Amino acid sequence: MNIALLLEMAAEAASDRVALVCDGKRWTYGDLLDAARGAFELIQESEAEYVALLDESSEAAVIAVFGAALAGVPYCPLNYRLPDADLAALLGRVAPALVVGDEERITRIAGDQGHTIFSREEFTLKVQETVPEPDSREYDPGEGIAIQLFTSGTTAAPKAAILRHSNLLGYILGTVEFASADEADAALVVVPPYHIAGISALMSSIYSLRKIVMLPNFSPEGWLELVHSEAVTNAFVVPTMLARIVDAMEKGVTVNTGSLRAIAYGGGKMPLEVIHKALERFPGAGFTNAYGLTETSSTVALLGPDDHREALASDDPKVRARLTSLGKPIPTVEMQIRGENGEVLGPNEAGEIYVRGDQVSGEYKEKSALDAEGWFPTRDAGYMDEHGYLFLSGRADDVIVRGGENMSPGEIEDVLLTHPAIADACACAIPSVEWGETVGAALVTREGHDAPSEDELKTLVRSRLRSSRVPEKIRFVDELPYNEMGKLLRRKVKEVLAN
Amino acid sequence: MKPGTRLKSAACDTEVMVIRCADGQIECGGAPMGEAKPAEAAPLSSDFSAGTLMGKRYVDADGKYELLCVKPGKGSLSVDGVALVVKDAKPLPASD
Numbered sequence: 105m106n107i108a109l110l111l112e113m114a115a116e117a118a119s120d121r122v123a124l125v126c127d128g129k130r131w132t133y134g135d136l137l138d139a140a141r142g143a144f145e146l147i148q149e150s151e152a153e154y155v156a157l158l159d160e161s162s163e164a165a166v167i168a169v170f171g172a173a174l175a176g177v178p179y180c181p182l183n184y185r186l187p188d189a190d191l192a193a194l195l196g197r198v199a200p201a202l203v204v205g206d207e208e209r210i211t212r213i214a215g216d217q218g219h220t221i222f223s224r225e226e227f228t229l230k231v232q233e234t235v236p237e238p239d240s241r242e243y244d245p246g247e248g249i250a251i252q253l254f255t256s257g258t259t260a261a262p263k264a265a266i267l268r269h270s271n272l273l274g275y276i277l278g279t280v281e282f283a284s285a286d287e288a289d290a291a292l293v294v295v296p297p298y299h300i301a302g303i304s305a306l307m308s309s310i311y312s313l314r315k316i317v318m319l320p321n322f323s324p325e326g327w328l329e330l331v332h333s334e335a336v337t338n339a340f341v342v343p344t345m346l347a348r349i350v351d352a353m354e355k356g357v358t359v360n361t362g363s364l365r366a367i368a369y370g371g372g373k374m375p376l377e378v379i380h381k382a383l384e385r386f387p388g389a390g391f392t393n394a395y396g397l398t399e400t401s402s403t404v405a406l407l408g409p410d411d412h413r414e415a416l417a418s419d420d421p422k423v424r425a426r427l428t429s430l431g432k433p434i435p436t437v438e439m440q441i442r443g444e445n446g447e448v449l450g451p452n453e454a455g456e457i458y459v460r461g462d463q464v465s466g467e468y469k470e471k472s473a474l475d476a477e478g479w480f481p482t483r484d485a486g487y488m489d490e491h492g493y494l495f496l497s498g499r500a501d502d503v504i505v506r507g508g509e510n511m512s513p514g515e516i517e518d519v520l521l522t523h524p525a526i527a528d529a530c531a532c533a534i535p536s537v538e539w540g541e542t543v544g545a546a547l548v549t550r551e552g553h554d555a556p557s558e559d560e561l562k563t564l565v566r567s568r569l570r571s572s573r574v575p576e577k578i579r580f581v582d583e584l585p586y587n588e589m590g591k592l593l594r595r596k597v598k599e600v601l602a603n
Numbered sequence: 604m605k606p607g608t609r610l611k612s613a614a615c616d617t618e619v620m621v622i623r624c625a626d627g628q629i630e631c632g633g634a635p636m637g638e639a640k641p642a643e644a645a646p647l648s649s650d651f652s653a654g655t656l657m658g659k660r661y662v663d664a665d666g667k668y669e670l671l672c673v674k675p676g677k678g679s680l681s682v683d684g685v686a687l688v689v690k691d692a693k694p695l696p697a698s699d
Contacts, residue, residue, distance in 0.1 A: 113658060116674060117657050279694065280695075283657065368696075408695075434693070
């Protein structure tokens with residue numbers, strides 16, 4: 105089955121309903137399907153083996169993903185923030201492709217790779233001019249790859265993760281009721297098109313017939329303005345965006361956000377302070393923390409609105425702590441925590457998170473990472489408490505191994521962050537002659553505070569954790585390095601600490 | 604028959620996508636479904652006329668069959684004469 109079915113069904117049921125608003129232009133489901141069929145013609149003509157996108161979010165992303173699906177070639181949105189050399193290498197890995205986006209840049213860095221290149225405007229215009237002929241066309245049956253996404257490569261070179269039509273449809277059909285959205289519902293999509301959350305947002309919105317409102321370039325003011333002007337009801341943000349939105353509201357940006365019913369967040373660790381403030385700022389909205397990976401077609405666990413409210417209202421520290429959890433696995437996914445030797449661990453035992461289900465691809469272009477029983481090792485480390493709430497302690501690769509003892513950076517950071525003068529903290533492994541690895545910490549001082557002494561911080565960690573967790577090296581920095589999705593770049597912190 | 608096959612009703616407008624199937628006869632409105640529509644419409648059986656709804660998934664009791672309705676119609680779905688029932692998605696709180 106082909107993911108284009110999602111758009112075909114939407115157009116069949118509500119051809120004239122507004123599907124997408126971008127830069128003031130409105131597209132109906134019928135318009136989008138016609139354009140996707142037009143894109144099919146262009147793709148066939150070009151003999152491209154991929155459809156790549158080097159652009160911010162726009163209607164072109166929707167048209168390209170479904171056009172590519174109809175043509176049976178993988179859609180590969182690329183991170184336009186990458187430096188030229190990295191981007192040229194990724195474009196080389198998908199050549200020959202039909203590439204949509206920054207025409208000047210693509211031509212300059214990859215003009216000799218055999219691509220067919222369109223600017224966004226040219227592509228959007230051309231696909232509308234092409235007269236679709238669905239009756240005389242053989243569209244792809246959807247047995248292959250729908251989407252190829254390069255992983256962000258925070259720990260190594262980018263891997264080409266593969267999502268099949270069956271993975272994405274498994275996720276959407278299993279978790280979204282067709283046409284379940286109200287005609288007044290609107291989802292604000294601000295995640296870039298090369299992020300899995302941006303792609304799943306398009307698919308679930310289209311299948312539920314929820315209008316998509318796109319904000320191609322995030323700014324807190326632009327986001328708040330759109331919430332107001334388009335009466336947005338649902339929004340997904342990454343933690344850094346939510347922090348900036350709350351900050352802008354605190355600094356006096358006032359718009360009516362009363363239409364917002366649901367705010368979902370994910371893609372990185374949400375600081376407790378930010379979520380507390382956001383819950384106050386948006387009293388009418390239900391908050392959902394979604395945990396997922398590229399390789400799992402988006403969400404595999406979530407902490408829903410009721411969990412958020414219960415945690416806020418509770419006096420029980422264990423229930424309050426759920427605000428930092430990822431919630432529970434969704435009903436269509438199985439999850440296990442496994443130890444170093446692959447053994448399945450019990451409640452409150454930390455190990456690596458494994459998932460299994462239709463939506464879990466776990467597949468890279470080079471090889472599949474699934475085990476013989478179909479389980480995918482996420483390389484995320486965490487544990488589940490006795491009530492089934494999942495807590496993340498970091499990437500499995502980030503675990504600090506000191507003299508054979510495994511330590512997660514998260515537990516050390518959590519303690520350091522309890523110091524009133526510490527605004528942000530990153531613990532990571534630094535080389536040690538004696539132990540192989542030992543703990544280093546990069547810290548950011550809170551505005552208006554003096555940096556505490558190293559002894560004071562070491563005493564703090566020693567009072568709460570085993571002495572092996574006490575950082576041997578502490579360095580104060582102006583800010584920690586995050587990528588644009590809010591992911592902490594531990595690799596860079598390690599470099600700073602190693603010098 | 605394999606997953607991804609699109610089947611049309613001989614008795615009404617209903618069309619389904621096969622998500623899962625076995626060797627039995629898939630019917631709509633009491634008549635066998637096929638990849639093409641027959642030249643002459645089959646009569647709609649009154650026992651199978653409750654209708655098939657757009658976007659709903661229909662399953663049998665053993666979980667061997669699953670059909671997704673991609674075009675609604677007056678007939679209802681069955682396999683070897685046994686009616687299929689609606690399977691609900693497990694909607695998430697809007698997470699994306």
